[in-house]
Amino acid sequence: AVESTLVLIKPDAVARKICGEIISRFERRGLTLTAMKLLRITPEIAAKHYEEHREKPFYPELLEFITSGPVVAMVLTGPEAIKIVRTMMGPTNPVNAPPGTIRGDYATIMTNNIVHGSDSETSAKREINIYFTEQELVQ
Ligand code: CMP
Numbered sequence: 001a002v003e004s005t006l007v008l009i010k011p012d013a014v015a016r017k018i019c020g021e022i023i024s025r026f027e028r029r030g031l032t033l034t035a036m037k038l039l040r041i042t043p044e045i046a047a048k049h050y051e052e053h054r055e056k057p058f059y060p061e062l063l064e065f066i067t068s069g070p071v072v073a074m075v076l077t078g079p080e081a082i083k084i085v086r087t088m089m090g091p092t093n094p095v096n097a098p099p100g101t102i103r104g105d106y107a108t109i110m111t112n113n114i115v116h117g118s119d120s121e122t123s124a125k126r127e128i129n130i131y132f133t134e135q136e137l138v139q
Helices: 011-015 019-029 043-049 059-066 081-089 102-106 121-131
Strands: 002-009 032-040 070-079 115-117
Touching (some): 002 081, 002 121, 011 019, 019 032, 019 070, 019 081, 019 102, 032 121, 043 121, 070 081, 081 102, 081 115
16 A cells, blocks of 8 residues: 655764765655655654653663754655665664665664654654644645
8 A cells, every 4th residue: 555654864864964865765766755854853852753762761862862963854655655664774773784774784873773764554644743744745
C-alpha cells in the first residue's frame, strides 16, 4: 500500500552538509517528497516526538542532541514507504549497520545516527502531525 513516513535528517548530518546526498538516496529509490522544511527542534517538540523514550537512560542525551542544531524534516510517500525507509537507514545502532545503508555509510555511534524514520503507520501519522500541518502536505 502507498504510505507516508516522517524522516528527520538529524543535526549531525546537517552540520556535515550531507542533506542533499541523503535526500538523493530516497529520491533515487523512487520515494516522493510530499513535504519538507528546515527547523530547529525545540525542547517541547523533542519531548513530543520522543515521548515513548522519556524514561530511557539515553533520553537526556537524545534531547540534547536533537535540539543541538537545525534538522530537515520531510514526508516521503510511496509503496511501503515506512519499511523501505527503515531498510535504507539500517539498524538504529550504526555499529550494526551494513555498508550501503545510510547509517552504515555515514555513522559510527548511536546518538549521532544521521536520520530518523517512523517505525509504524501509527508512529508515522503521529510524527507527521508534529512537524506538518494538513496544508503543508502536498497531494
Ligand atoms: P531514532 O530513530 O531517532 O529514535 C530514537 C533514538 O534514540 C534513536 O534514533 C537513537 O538515536 C537513540 N537511541 C536509541 N537507543 C539508544 C541507546 N541505547 N543509547 C543512546 N541512544 C539511543
